[in-house]
Amino acid sequence: MRRGISRWATASTALLLAVGIAGCGGEERPPREVAVDLPSEVPVDVLADQPTEAAPPAVEAMGVAPSTKPSPSATPTAKAKPKPTRTSTAPLAKPKPPTETRVPPPQPKPASSGCQHSYKGTQATVSQVKSALSDAAARTYWPTSAPDIKIPLNLVKATAWQESGWQSNVVACDGGIGLMQVMPATADWMNQRFGQSYDINDYRDNAYLGANYLAWLTKYIGDMYFESDYRLDAALCTSELNSCLLNAVISAYNYGHNAVAREGQPLAVPNPQYVENVRSLMTTCKCLSY
Template sequence: MRRILGRWAVVAVAALLAAGTLTACGEGERPVAADLPTAAPVDQPQEAPADAPSEEPPAVAAMGGRPSPSASASPRAKPSRTSTGPLAKPDPPTETKVPPPPRKPVAGCKPSYRGTAASRSQVKAALADAAARTYWPTSAPDIRIPSALMKATAWQESGWQSNIVACDTGIGLMQVMPDTAEWMNQRFGQSYDVEDYQDNAYLGGSYLAWLTKYIGDMYFKADYRLDASLCTAQLESCLLNAVIAAYNFGHGKVAEKDKPLTIPNPQYVRNVRALMTECECLSF
């Protein structure tokens, strides 16, 4: 996935951010586009589904599906830990098939629009549904994507514009790349339509959940808490920051075999963290 961010989005967080540039999903941080941000490709995993979301309630069946919060099996016992920080030397990844590298940013290109944009109330409901999902009902039912993280990421990526398309083909609210959507559908046993704003939210949530498990297993002994209270002033200190960074840059630049956890895009992480508490979208 690649991210897009507009000048107006910069203004929304200008009071909190001292930096003069924002980033889009890609290989590095870069200045904000003239009208809207450019997006960054997000990695796409390629593994046969070991966990499929739990059965969806009838009330949301027509909305792309939101699984029930109940788990079909008890979570595995977690090893005891003496610290909430990441391991200096990570454990081997539990998923061996991983997404391809992100696409390069597209210079001098402006995003386009197609179709009818969803209303703010519709977007809010879709993001809330995505945050309420149980993505790993068998092996990791305790993984939850905070609602504030879903809302902030969507605002950073698209400004909640459901019909926006980036030059690198990032689509919609969560700027999901088509090949990322294809992988997520295969990995989680779904058939979500990346062009549909509700399904787009679910796909973005699925990717955040995959990153949570992948990085959580490697560096945090399967402690999947995405709590800001676990973070220190060091960006590498917590799973939340790592997941945000990987959504923008891809997992391979954040979690690398036998190497410490890395945050290669600090400004993007600071932007989303600020939006999680101060975004105007939280009041919609």
């Protein structure tokens, strides 16, 4: 969720994309070039289907996998706010003050350029990763105050591919962990913020953490610049990268909220290559067919 851009490479159709192992949240920093020794594709023999193991305690504590039908606990108890009526889908030139004052911790300094990633534990199979990402995208992370926030499945899949190539057991040299390359400090903050017990090292919880962070960014930036219009719709984007909430959320996942949304400042997209990579993967990634 925040790191260099060029650590994982994959070819899709006629486009060669640079994707990276990254960690989430943090301050704006220039992208880093790091030597790559990851395979060009996720090895099929490594990810061969295996029997699904029992859910770890952290997952059990959160209940069963999310249902596509709303549960009683997910039903808002307060009257829903009326939908904002806007004449333009462009971001506000002068943002409103943020409604979320509890923000992720500062990002640690980047690791040295010669640092190498490592692996910890057992790699999840393709079917297990697909199921975890699908469950994460199906969750409602703001059931009362913003129940209409939905994280598109293709965005979750593309982000995980960009960040780790769907390698659930990879640990970046800068500390990013797993599918969504979550930084430990960010995971601790989200567990405290939302009263959860996600285990960053479990691939299912890691998927939830990444999707939860995307949802938090959607609300944070959506409230400031888009008058609580939380649509992550590519059709709302123009050729200008800072024209829509989708691009802003993707950018902030990589560079941190404070590099994209700043009080009194126009919306910024400081990492255009990362945004373009993820946007392209949302429609061309072979992972979408898994």
